[in-house]
Amino acid sequence: MDFGLLSLFFGSFLASTILPGGVEGLLYVMVQQGYEFSPLFIVATAGNTIGGVVTWWMGTLLKKGLKNTRVTKWFSLSPPAMARVRKFGPSALLLSWMPIIGDPLCVAAGYLSLRFWPCFIAIFVGKAVRYLALLYWIFA
Numbered sequence: 001m002d003f004g005l006l007s008l009f010f011g012s013f014l015a016s017t018i019l020p021g022g023v024e025g026l027l028y029v030m031v032q033q034g035y036e037f038s039p040l041f042i043v044a045t046a047g048n049t050i051g052g053v054v055t056w057w058m059g060t061l062l063k064k065g066l067k068n069t070r071v072t073k074w075f076s077l078s079p080p081a082m083a084r085v086r087k088f089g090p091s092a093l094l095l096s097w098m099p100i101i102g103d104p105l106c107v108a109a110g111y112l113s114l115r116f117w118p119c120f121i122a123i124f125v126g127k128a129v130r131y132l133a134l135l136y137w138i139f140a
Contacts, residue, residue, distance in 0.1 A: 009047040016051025031138050045128045052123040059110020093122035097130035
């Protein structure tokens with residue numbers, strides 16, 4: 001078992017949930033250690049996408065039972081942010097890769113009951129493009 005790729009998966013998963021963190025440094029080190037582009041891209045994108053989906057799911061749980069305003073404020077579910085996600089729908093999740101705003105976008109999409117598969121596709125595309133660009137830059 002390759003613990004480097006396993007670490008990358010869990011690191012990218014956690015970085016895409018409400019927990020702070022990033023895997024850019026780990027990706028750089030792994031490239032320096034000779035890892036190939038494809039496994040790094042697949043593993044990081046998979047972990048980050050699954051983390052985004054878990055965050056979307058957390059939003060659905062918020063709607064079902066945790067409508068406390070302090071909770072929604074903690075998740076940055078302000079009325080203007082919710083209105084933007086409602087306006088742009090799942091396509092707003094193309095920005096789910098962005099630090100600070102990406103996680104609240106996923107939570108808001110789940111809270112607003114946006115359909116799962118369009119949200120999944122938008123999260124995946126956003127994360128994949130991010131890792132393509134990041135790895136291209138590291139490998140260049």
